[in-house]
Amino acid sequence: MGFEINGKTYETDEEGYLVNLAEWDEEAAKYLAIEEKVDMTESHWEVVNFLREYYNDYQIAPAVRVLTKAIGKKLGPEKGNSKYLYELFPYGPAKQACKIAGLPKPTGCI
Amino acid sequence: MAAPQFEVPKLTGNIEIPAVKADASAHIKSFPANAGIQEIIGFPGGAEPGELVDGWHDKAIAKMGDLLGRYRSLQVFMDACVHCGACTDKCHYFIGTGDPKNMPVARQELMRSVYRRHFTFAGKYFPSLVGAKDLTKEVVEDWYKYYYQCSECRRCSVFCPYGIDTAEVTMAGREILDTIGYGQKYTNEIMGKLHKIGNNLGLPGPALQDTLEGLEEDMLDATGVAVKLPLDVEGAEVLLVTPSADFFAEPHVESLMGYGKVFHASGTSWTLSSKASEAGNFGMFIGSYENTRRAAMRIREAALELGVKRIVVGECGHAWRVAYSFWNTLVGVGAGGADPFSIELQKQLDPRYPAPQHICEFTNDLIKQGKLKFDKSLNDHRVVTFHDSCNVARGSRMGDIPGGQFIIPREVIKAVVNNYHDMAEETIGESTFCCGGGGGLLTDDLLELRVKGALPRMEALNNVVEEHKVNFLALICAICKAQFNKVVPFYGFDMSMVGGVHQLVSTAILLEKEEE
Numbered sequence: 001m002g003f004e005i006n007g008k009t010y011e012t013d014e015e016g017y018l019v020n021l022a023e024w025d026e027e028a029a030k031y032l033a034i035e036e037k038v039d040m041t042e043s044h045w046e047v048v049n050f051l052r053e054y055y056n057d058y059q060i061a062p063a064v065r066v067l068t069k070a071i072g073k074k075l076g077p078e079k080g081n082s083k084y085l086y087e088l089f090p091y092g093p094a095k096q097a098c099k100i101a102g103l104p105k106p107t108g109c110i
Numbered sequence: 111m112a113a114p115q116f117e118v119p120k121l122t123g124n125i126e127i128p129a130v131k132a133d134a135s136a137h138i139k140s141f142p143a144n145a146g147i148q149e150i151i152g153f154p155g156g157a158e159p160g161e162l163v164d165g166w167h168d169k170a171i172a173k174m175g176d177l178l179g180r181y182r183s184l185q186v187f188m189d190a191c192v193h194c195g196a197c198t199d200k201c202h203y204f205i206g207t208g209d210p211k212n213m214p215v216a217r218q219e220l221m222r223s224v225y226r227r228h229f230t231f232a233g234k235y236f237p238s239l240v241g242a243k244d245l246t247k248e249v250v251e252d253w254y255k256y257y258y259q260c261s262e263c264r265r266c267s268v269f270c271p272y273g274i275d276t277a278e279v280t281m282a283g284r285e286i287l288d289t290i291g292y293g294q295k296y297t298n299e300i301m302g303k304l305h306k307i308g309n310n311l312g313l314p315g316p317a318l319q320d321t322l323e324g325l326e327e328d329m330l331d332a333t334g335v336a337v338k339l340p341l342d343v344e345g346a347e348v349l350l351v352t353p354s355a356d357f358f359a360e361p362h363v364e365s366l367m368g369y370g371k372v373f374h375a376s377g378t379s380w381t382l383s384s385k386a387s388e389a390g391n392f393g394m395f396i397g398s399y400e401n402t403r404r405a406a407m408r409i410r411e412a413a414l415e416l417g418v419k420r421i422v423v424g425e426c427g428h429a430w431r432v433a434y435s436f437w438n439t440l441v442g443v444g445a446g447g448a449d450p451f452s453i454e455l456q457k458q459l460d461p462r463y464p465a466p467q468h469i470c471e472f473t474n475d476l477i478k479q480g481k482l483k484f485d486k487s488l489n490d491h492r493v494v495t496f497h498d499s500c501n502v503a504r505g506s507r508m509g510d511i512p513g514g515q516f517i518i519p520r521e522v523i524k525a526v527v528n529n530y531h532d533m534a535e536e537t538i539g540e541s542t543f544c545c546g547g548g549g550g551l552l553t554d555d556l557l558e559l560r561v562k563g564a565l566p567r568m569e570a571l572n573n574v575v576e577e578h579k580v581n582f583l584a585l586i587c588a589i590c591k592a593q594f595n596k597v598v599p600f601y602g603f604d605m606s607m608v609g610g611v612h613q614l615v616s617t618a619i620l621l622e623k624e625e626e
Contacts, residue, residue: 014141014159014295014555015141015554015555058314058316058317058320059312059314059317060311060312060313060314060317062321063321063324063357063358063359063363064358064359064360065321065324065325065328065360065363066320066321066324069324069328082360094359095554106311106358107296107299107300107303107310107311107553108300108303108309108310108311108312108353108354108355108358108359108390108588109310109353109354109355109359109362109390109426109552109588109589109591109592110311110355110358110359110362110588110592
């Protein structure tokens with residue numbers, strides 16, 4: 001499974017998540033966003049970039065609360081809540097934004 | 111992720127027994143695990159996910175023989191059923207889908223027919239007379255589909271005159287499937303993360319530390335009191351083992367902060383552990399004794415290393431079943447063991463307290479001793495009902511009186527809220543309906559099943575919403591929280607109505623400000 005953009009192939013799992021994190025680039029993110037029916041705006045990129053930074057530091061996506069707090073600090077307190085994140089990523093910020101950011105799907109009892 | 115392509119059941123005000131619709135959920139199948147995932151937890155895998163290993167037929171029958179020998183219960187369950195049908199309409203997945211293979215008796219029959227073929231005289235020589243079946247690839251496929259359309263909630267067993275426990279049959283079915291390379295991706299991948307990293311989420315120590323510090327900041331901001339969430343503190347009195355979702359997900363973290371406030375207000379020294387950073391134990395879901403034990407051993411090791419006197423378990427349904435019912439023989443937590451392995455831990459734990467102890471029991475004891483102070487009116491914006499989690503209700507107990515697992519969480523709730531209403535009696539307590547996402551089914555690839563399986567609980571909830579204006583569904587299980595958070599919107603409810611019992615405690619508890 002996978003997809004191809006400009007001759008570069010990206011391997012994905014059953015649910016469309018990138019298998020190799022290192023393959024991720026902006027082109028892949030744009031493709032994954034279209035698949036998710038998410039129209040990428042500046043605000044979406046802020047979230048995606050934060051996720052990738054956090055993952056680099058901690059080898060896992062941030063907890064929802066960590067994410068909302070960071071977004072609140074960056075974009076203003078009125079945006080530091082999960083309602084705002086659900087507006088950006090209606091099928092769940094943790095799962096949908098992670099997919100676009102090229103991170104593995106968070107699983108567990110969540 | 112496209113919008114779901116299935117019809118959401120309509121709420122009618124009653125839990126209705128559906129007309130049978132053959133194969134109504136035959137298209138619902140969770141992703142099988144690949145060989146890499148299988149290997150980590152000690153099972154084989156084929157070249158492609160779900161591909162059966164060479165010699166799968168004989169290996170499956172041999173495994174069935176092994177399990178029949180190991181578990182007398184399974185042998186009895188295979189022989190005892192008289193097909194009376196008392197269980198047929200008791201399963202939430204049958205009620206939600208109408209697929210006859212989701213009738214518990216039919217789900218068991220998938221295995222029982224193969225059992226008769228290979229393990230009974232009549233079935234060996236006159237198979238067609240006794241409904242005995244060969245284990246074909248089609249039968250294996252049905253096993254995979256329908257053993258992963260059972261949440262092992264055990265509601266059917268309450269109504270079985272012989273006490274046959276479908277959950278155990280499902281667990282055996284899954285273990286046999288794992289043995290021939292047909293594991294489930296969701297459960298087995300998580301099991302592997304628990305073995306490798308220490309929790310279902312795969313949350314490494316530094317990320318856990320960072321997350322806890324963030325929550326401490328939040329509590330300080332909100333209350334003005336420095337409530338701590340200590341990690342890996344040697345010599346603490348209490349080790350709290352809680353599902354890793356409590357560190358990560360909403361609304362789970364609200365309960366984690368609630369536990370922290372209870373420990374703080376009562377002056378109890380406590381710690382979380384990065385090694386035992388998961389209460390959940392998916393090993394039970396797949397019937398694997400080896401995986402269940404390996405996961406539980408982390409808790410024993412953490413307890414010994416940290417030198418704690420008590421072990422308390424957070425809001426997690428199946429974890430509590432494993433802890434309450436199996437930890438004593440698995441890892442020596444709990445009274446009764448006279449062997450050196452058990453004694454090593456027993457002599458460290460404080461015998462004045464139950465080992466393990468449920469967080470609700472812990473909090474309730476403090477409430478009764480008057481050690482916690484609440485302002486119930488802080489919860490006055492909420493009208494609360496409580497959903498009994500299946501594994502707590504039917505797989506364990508709490509406290510020292512029969513039915514304590516039903517009484518204690520409700521006592522805690524009533525101590526912190528003014529507005530409480532139970533749902534209909536036949537849907538709570540011992541007869542509680544599963545949330546629809548338990549037993550390893552809490553995965554997006556089973557969303558249709560989860561939504562439909564939640565139907566009876568949604569009917570009961572809707573009735574108290576309409577009658578009493580209930581707006582908060584209180585839970586003591588991470589799976590229930592995640593499941594309801596996802597599925598209540600399909601039935602027209604707001605996901606913010608889903609939360610934990612200790613979230614309610616957290617809202618109402620009064621913390622004394624330290625003197626300046």
